Amino acid sequence: MESSQIVIDADGLIKNYGSFQAVRGVNFQVFQGEVFGLLGPNGAGKTTTMEMIEGLRKPDGGRAIVAGFDTQKDLGKVKEVIGVQLQSTSLFELLTVEEIMRMYASFYPTSVPIKPLLEDMTLIDKRNGRVKHLSGGQKQRLAIGLALLNDPKVIFLDEPTTGLDPQARRTLWEIILKLKERGKTIVLSTHYMEEAHVLCDRICLMDQGKVVALDTPRNLVKSLHSDSAIEFRLNGIDEENMEQVLGELREIREVKSVDVRKDIFVLYTDKLQDSLIDLIERSAGGKLELFDLQTRTATLEDVFISMTGRSLREE
């Protein structure tokens, strides 16, 4: 991509909390019009990284440039071009949806019309309802609507669907994709790999304050060199025979790597049929007593595990 299309440049961002380094030199660039995902487990440093870019937290090292403005030196200019989704828990509960929109709109020199914004957020029917009576999904949509009042170029969404039910999550995904269609640049943090896969043009995988990989979802999964996973449990496994069993599994035709998660064995392969047939033959030969066998395509979760040795879902 051309450099003129760079909207965010995070350059060596560092954040210390006392002696603990929460963000350890994060570099990435975000391009105009893309949905850029920060994906990582709790505590990976996603929120801290976003807040340094938004100018809400001062970095201890590095700098962030947004739409050509340095977040440290030109915060006023940065604020004009960004929209930040507030945590919905911090909304004024007693106001109605429309009242809170009008109040926030009054903070800006100019703002977009409220009615169409409420329609876009599918909140028009709720405009006279009090915030405290909204569902979790409706509150999140209101928080996003508030972030859009100044018609920002760049929108920051910090874990927008955490705690929402699947239906509410999908409604929010549709809203995010519509914003992208309108040319907005969106930076989104999440610990749901499915969400990152569906929404993001590129994903920055973060762990323990660092970037572990950055690419399109497709290329990240491709980097595994295996497009399928075979999962199963085995009877009669103990500490003593574990190494021997793992050795046997590694010998299975076309298997690229073998992983064990709790008591589930995972074989990675890009020739599913060959590997599966060999596995079943060995099982029929009595060497391996398989149960709960299933196959699936490799996911971002697999990429994360192969790069960090940990699951996205663990603390």
Ligand code: ATP
């Ligand atoms: P989560 O999904 O839990 O929000 P995250 O990836 O957004 O995780 P951060 O919130 O950026 O991670 O936190 C990164 C690390 O910094 C965590 O270990 C967290 O406990 C710590 N941390 C965050 N804010 C502070 C603070 N104000 N003071 C001390 N430590 C903090």
